[in-house]
Amino acid sequence: MYDLLIKNGRIVDGSGQPAYDADLAVLDGRIARIAPHIDEPAQTVIDAAGRLVTPGLIDSHSHSDSGVLLGPDGWNMLEQGITTQITGQCGTGPVPAYPNLFEGVRQKYGPEKVRELEEKCATFGSFMEAVSRMELGTNMAFYASQGNIRGAVMGFRMGDADPEETEQMKALMAEAMEAGFLGFTTGLVYAPSIYAGTRELVELAKVAHSYGGNYASHIRGEGLHVLDAMREAISIGEQSGIPVIISHLKIKGKQYEGASRDMLRLIDESNARGVTVWAEQYPYLASSAPLISQIPPQFAEGGNDKLVERMRDPALRKAMERAVFEDYETFESNIYGAGYGGILISSAYYTPQYEGRYVAEIAESEGKAPFDVICDMLIANNGVVQAIYFSQNESDMLRILAHPRVMVGCDASDVQGHPDRDKPAGGHPRGMSTMVRRLELIRDHDLMDVETAIHRMTGLPAEVAHLPNVGQLREGWNADICVLDYPHLKANSDYICPYRKNEGIDYVIVNGKIAVKDNTFTGVKNGRVIKRGSSRA
Template identity: 30%
Template sequence: MKRRDFLKQSSRLALFASLFPSLPSARFSPLFLTSSSKSSSSQFSYLSEFDLLIKNATIINGLGEPPFLGDIGLKDGRIAFIAFKQNLGSEEKKRGQDETERLLYGQMEIIKREHRLAEPDQIKDLVQGGNSQTGNRDEGKIWKAALFDRFNFQAGSRLVRAGRTKQTEAIKAKQIIDAEGKVVCPGFIDIHSHTGIELLVNPRAESKIRQGVTTEISGNCGSSDFPLREILSEEEKRYFERLGIKERWTNLANFARILENKKISLNWGTLIGHGTIRAYVMGEEKRVPSASELETMKKLIAQGMEQGAFGLSTGLEYTPSGFAEREEIIDLCRVVAQYGGIYATHIRSEDNEVIEAVGEAISIAAESGLPLEISHLKACGQRNWWKMPYLFDLMEKANQRGLAVTADAYPYTAYSTGLTVFFPFWALASGQEEFLKKLRSPEERRKMKAETEEKLGGMPWQNVVIVDVQTEKNKALIGKNIFEAAKERGLDPFDLACDLIVEEKGDVSIVGFGMSEENVVAILRHPLVMIASDGSALAPYGPLHRGRPHPRNYGTFPRFLGRYVRDRKILPLPEAIRKITFMPAAKLGLKDRGVIKEGYFADLVIFDPVKISDQATYTNPEQYPVGIEYVIVNGTIVVDHGEHTNRFPGQFLAK
């Protein structure tokens, strides 16, 4: 590498460091390597048997670089061996020339650092023969397998160079997977998930693990599974009874212990939900907290961070999180900053005031000193679609000022939430019972109607589809839009919405078709955006089988890779993989995950790039994707030929 090129890369690294300050053990200083290689014959002389040998796969390491043909070995749940065979292509020219993309160009080199673990006594797993995208450009030398190793500059990984397949085929393995023509990449990390107590109901995490998700980050949109009072509210009791949950906990440490004892199929981490904390301390009251209440919230957040949470989330379109003023959130975020966490926010408006809401989120991050994650970035309602470039501009300029602002999004033009989201906050204040009382009053309804329909952002009631209710009386409405259901009952759509909320005690789920396809593509392509589901681990059977859930619960990641990357070619595949592996891992500061690198945890996905596709639709959402052949979590195969193996190697991930 020429010195001037090296210095350019070092500069990119320094810039990118501001985006992901929580990246564990990241060093942004240059690493100068010579062409000599330290012999590792003594290290690999004991490679007599592996637990797993995956042959002939296309390995994409998560850093956004081109694939190469290579072999990977795993031991004790970690990647212990990578064999390079053949580079499969030169690096594609990066899209665009704007400053943000030039900034992010350096992220693929961010793990150019030595991070070697003590050599294990015996290597268990070997992924062999893959097209491994570790981006090594030193193609002039081919080293014999299991004889030499070196730190790989571009990927931050030591590679064992294999000139001929037979050199690694000679190694014995307990199990061999021939993955010829398949892609091997890091397990997908869903940075915006709502999976929590669902794992107590069904620890197999069916709808997520079958997508290739190996790590779920929950506690988003201001709602987390903790803290929980010892005496449950009536609403909580009904919910727990419906799901058959008998376990009880009060804090994150308790909940994590229950998960570990229960055994789960994927890794799980969480944020602290601001709305949950606020309700625990203040109930549903719409007011500024007292000094003692604010102090109690700070202590609960500090406790959650000490017990392993990754940061704080707000759900500012929901109660009670949305009752908080900017100053309250800044005060609480400053506690999180002391622990190196992040601030993730469902912003105060995703429609008519979305520009102002993004601006508020950035200002909170700036004043509290936290990295910012804007949840499910969008501009809802046709009248607001034009605002999307301005949101990008706000984010890009914030990063140019030294802030760490990123976002996540799902590859759909419809969102999913509760029907109450359209109603004004003044009506929702003081809790659910008071709100339902207001809805029973014709006079109060008249006061709400204009504000509620304005919140639709120009979206007609025909675009709001009922997907779940609680009573048998209303189950026939599932799958119908509000306008259609209202017409059947001879009602105005707004009155039908009010009646439904009253009859269902506030628990009505909807899917809203509010985004443009053009904006969805622009968001997915943007270098500051990673991909996430905003969904939960569901199953087409048992208590988690109910209603007509948004297809994102079953199809987010295969849809992104199949429909948008392979078919529509909005991004190169390596760049797309980076958005669902390295990028969320770096944002959160996940240790030893998100990259195929020696010494890292063996969370891997093997998929068919030709076949990968979502099958879940809005009318038939409970369908697993196709093309996901294997999913490996901490070195254990959880999905084998697309089928769940009933294994539970998942771990609670603490900050």
């Protein structure tokens, strides 16, 4: 007797090979059998006639790492077909914890929770252990975040690491790899990650590479300097041997339309000369990032609380605004890139009246200068404000999406709790619908066949990140499975209502258990921690 039997579906197995009609049986969390007709009984039978049966989708870029310890169920990830999240991205994670890291948590959950998290996030090992004990909605795999490694060793200090600090950071890197992390990430626009120079990163990369890890980078610039920023990441791969993944590949700034051609050519040329380079992307034209990270980093020395303090000084505030608009050559702020009319406030805990509104519009209605709106809001929220920035072109987004080295990442987190589906603001639609929107775009623009599309969202990212036994439908492998109504897939979330339900997600199965039925989370949490595997099973 099988636990689960999916009958009459069309199997797209995640390898990129042609689809075929077959039944698929699940037992004890694994795929027990795939065959033209399976007639043995099963506890649950799903009729998948007219549906695609695919591996569970893999989110190559998640930020659920810190929030996972607060006990979310992953419903927003599951409801778009995701069964595995690869987290710790952009150099910003929970471990090792450094002072003030959990300010957002303190605001919502109080200081007791912060102490608990700091204890769990003291070392890479203690973090892995704590997460392994959680009930997880999706499977979770982790990159080590270089911003935390640097922050723990050097604090928010600009400038190069001395030899002793370098050794301490390398030791932490090794500790992460021993604990089963996948490699490391940087966020070279975020303090303190940004304070690291290329040479320092090469040293960490050598350590991660010696364990078979990867280097994933939110690069130093995604607008004017995007090619140089990509070249830096690639040179780290070249000097250390580590495979490179460019995070959320995009070109910001509507004036740079067409730049993706040169960016993708750079990736192709690097691979052609033996430097392994991948990328991942979310299929939206607006980005999202902490508002405080849009203030040039020289004002953040000493930490974000210091930066907020400096905003109270009118002369420093003026200097910040000047730096945003006049020093774009040095630091690409989204405040410049999107303009005040293109910045939408998505969350601001202490000033909810601003959520779902644009900075220019708030300034207008309050009779204030827009930069003062930003500073006053940051002060009121102790620096914790999330915003959305509109600054990209569709032609570049689609060109990047179609490229064979590009995977997919939501660049979002598990939503804590269950907000009303029509609740305005609070997030970016990518957190609810990245996977569905990507498949919709592929289908409607006829960008590639469905086998290729699914491969880049399943088998390929599993192989790149060395995740054992997931990413393909194969006998003996983990039963992470989607049943999709491909012609009717539809993303309904948008920038104003980011939590609206998707369509076309019939079932999502995590380690053999049904976590989503008819586009809706069932309440079943059956995810696990996945550690880096040395080779494919």
